[in-house]
Structures are given as C-alpha cells and as structure tokens.
Amino acid sequence: MDLDFEKMGGLVPAIIQDCASGRVLMAGFMNQEAFRKTVETGFATFFSRSRNKLWTKGESSGHRLVVKEISTDCDQDAVLVRVEALGPGVCHNGYHSCFYRSLKDGLWVEAEERAFDPAAVYGGKS
Amino acid sequence: MDLDFEKMGGLVPAIIQDCASGRVLMAGFMNQEAFRKTVETGFATFFSRSRNKLWTKGESSGHRLVVKEISTDCDQDAVLVRVEALGPGVCHNGYHSCFYRSLKDGLWVEAEERAFDPAAVYGGKS
Numbered sequence: 001m002d003l004d005f006e007k008m009g010g011l012v013p014a015i016i017q018d019c020a021s022g023r024v025l026m027a028g029f030m031n032q033e034a035f036r037k038t039v040e041t042g043f044a045t046f047f048s049r050s051r052n053k054l055w056t057k058g059e060s061s062g063h064r065l066v067v068k069e070i071s072t073d074c075d076q077d078a079v080l081v082r083v084e085a086l087g088p089g090v091c092h093n094g095y096h097s098c099f100y101r102s103l104k105d106g107l108w109v110e111a112e113e114r115a116f117d118p119a120a121v122y123g124g125k126s
Numbered sequence: 127m128d129l130d131f132e133k134m135g136g137l138v139p140a141i142i143q144d145c146a147s148g149r150v151l152m153a154g155f156m157n158q159e160a161f162r163k164t165v166e167t168g169f170a171t172f173f174s175r176s177r178n179k180l181w182t183k184g185e186s187s188g189h190r191l192v193v194k195e196i197s198t199d200c201d202q203d204a205v206l207v208r209v210e211a212l213g214p215g216v217c218h219n220g221y222h223s224c225f226y227r228s229l230k231d232g233l234w235v236e237a238e239e240r241a242f243d244p245a246a247v248y249g250g251k252s
Contacts, residue, residue, distance in 0.1 A: 001232050007175070013139045013153055022148030027139055027204040039229065049133070072234055073224035074217050078153040080225045091200050098199035099206045103165065106127050108198055 001039070004077040005032055012078055016044060016057075016090070018097075019068045019082040025090045026057075026098040030079065042067045044081055061121045063087030089115035092122055127165070130203040131158055138204055142170060142183075142216070144223075145194045145208040151216045152183075152224040156205065168193045170207055187247045189213030215241035218248060 003012050011029040018025055028046035030038065034054050037045040044065035045056040058064030065083040072079050089096040094114040101108040129138055137155040144151055154172035156164065160180050163171040170191035171182040184190030191209040198205050215222040220240040227234040 001229065001234070015141050015150055015153060017150055024141055024143055024150065024206050027141060027199060027206075070229040071225040071237065072227055072229075073153060074219050074221075074226070075224075076234075078225075080150050080153075093200050095200075098201075099197040099204075100200070101198055103127065103196040103198075108127070108202070111197065 002076065003032075003035065003072060003079065004075060007075075007077050011047060011049075014038075014044070014046060015078070015080045016065060017080060017082050018085055020084070023097050024099055025065075025083070025085055025096070028057075035079070038067060038081065039070065044083060057090065058086065061087065061092075063090055063121075065090070087116075092118055094118040094121075128202065129158075129161060129198060129205065130201060133201075133203050137173060137175075140164075140170070140172060141204070141206045142191060142211075143206060143208050144211055146210070149223050150225055151191075151209070151211055151222070154183075161205070164193060164207065165196065170209060183216065184212065187213065187218075189216055189247075191216070213242075218244060220244035220247075 010031050014028050014030045016025045031047040034045045034047045043056055048055045064086045067083055069082040091098040094116050096115045100110055100112050102111040136157050140154050140156045142151045157173040160171045160173045169182055174181045190212045193209055195208040217224040220242050222241045226238050228237040
C-alpha cells in the first residue's frame with residue numbers, strides 16, 4: 001500500500017471519478033492518514049491544505065463518496081479513487097462535478113447546470 | 127483563463143482523461159507556461175518537477191495527447207484535460223493508463239495487461 005508522499009511534502013493528488021458515469025468529480029490531496037482512513041472506512045477522505053486537517057467529503061452535506069476502487073499510477077505519487085457519489089453533486093457550488101467550467105475561446109464558461117442549491121445544503125458556508 | 131497557480135508554488139495538478147473511453151490516463155502538473163502551451167498547441171504539455179522543465183507528452187514516444195476539452199474546478203486550482211490519446215498507451219511502463227494498478231487486500235496489483243513493449247518505444251529510457 002506504499003505511496004510516494006515525499007515528492008509533495010507529505011501529500012499525493014487524489015482524483016475522484018464517478019464509477020457509473022466515468023465523470024471526474026473532483027481533485028483533492030491525501031496525506032498518509034487520509035489515505036489510510038479512505039481505505040479503512042470506505043469513504044473518501046482528504047487533507048485540507050487551507051484548514052490543515054483531515055476532511056471526509058460529505059461531513060456537512062451528506063454527499064459522501066463511497067469507495068469502489070483505488071488505483072495508483074506508475075510513480076505511485078497519485079491515486080485515482082472510483083466512487084459511488086451519494087447525493088446530487090459533489091461541488092460546494094451546487095454542481096454535479098467540481099469541473100463544471102470549460103475553456104471556450106479563452107474564457108472559462110459553465111458547461112453544466114446547477115444540480116442543487118448550495119445554500120440549502122451548506123447553509124451558506126462553503 | 128486565469129488559474130490559481132499560487133497554492134502549489136506555481137503548479138496545478140493536471141488530470142488527463144481519454145475522451146472516448148472515459149479512462150483517467152495520467153496525472154501531471156502544469157505551470158503557467160505549460161498550460162499556455164497546452165492551450166496554444168493543442169497537445170498536453172506538463173512541467174516536469176524532476177527535470178525542472180516543460181515536457182510535451184509524446185516527445186520521445188510519439189504518443190501525444192490531442193486536447194479535446196479543458197475544464198477547471200471550483201477553486202480554479204486544478205485542470206481536467208480530455209484528450210484523444212495517440213498510440214497504444216500513455217504509460218512509460220507500457221500500459222494504456224498510468225493507473226494500471228489497483229488496491230486488492232492491501233496490495234497494489236496490476237489490473238490490466240501491457241499494451242506495448244516500453245523498451246521498443248522508449249529505447250530502455252523511462
């Protein structure tokens with residue numbers, strides 16, 4: 001289960017992909033503890049760089065990410081977590097995927113509609 | 127086209143997804159110049175942390191990644207690049223995807239077969 005956490009000061013990028021639709025839902029970072037917790041609990045858990053602590057996706061919203069498969073890349077310095085995403089969307093802005101904006105003629109434009117009202121779910125907090 | 131490069135010392139994680147199969151093929155990092163070059167040339171270009179320079183995927187192997195769509199996430203600190211992948215695979219170890227190992231009972235095990243002979247393509251260099 002070894003991963004190379006040293007390259008990025010204790011973290012590896014963690015890519016979350018919906019196992020049903022194949023959509024990439026979000027990207028975060030895991031430290032060794034977040035990775036172990038993800039494996040042990042079966043719910044995707046990250047290390048928040050801004051809050052400097054572990055964070056299980058869905059703690060506030062209930063929109064948890066149920067782990068179905070975990071893969072690593074050739075250098076063992078990134079993980080891909082295929083999940084079943086509970087709830088209408090993973091993004092705290094109310095979208096199904098955090099990657100809801102695409103580049104069109106040099107501008108980021110919304111490529112999908114909101115899936116839920118973030119204020120109702122997060123109570124105005126991001 | 128602004129991205130938040132500051133959070134990670136000038137870099138953003140870049141996730142490469144096959145636009146036909148939906149498979150996540152690799153993960154790398156882009157600095158501002160790599161991102162601009164990716165947009166301008168239409169070929170995915172990264173910043174190599176180990177070699178400290180720009181690197182267009184496929185330079186040695188010919189296995190270039192033709193950009194079809196670029197998305198960013200809610201925090202604008204990661205990019206998702208959907209591509210047409212030229213050649214049999216993107217991984218320098220000879221696999222279709224760099225994420226060719228999955229976690230089974232605490233061990234990373236190969237979840238797919240080699241797609242090409244890496245020594246024939248890379249001449250023994252990684």
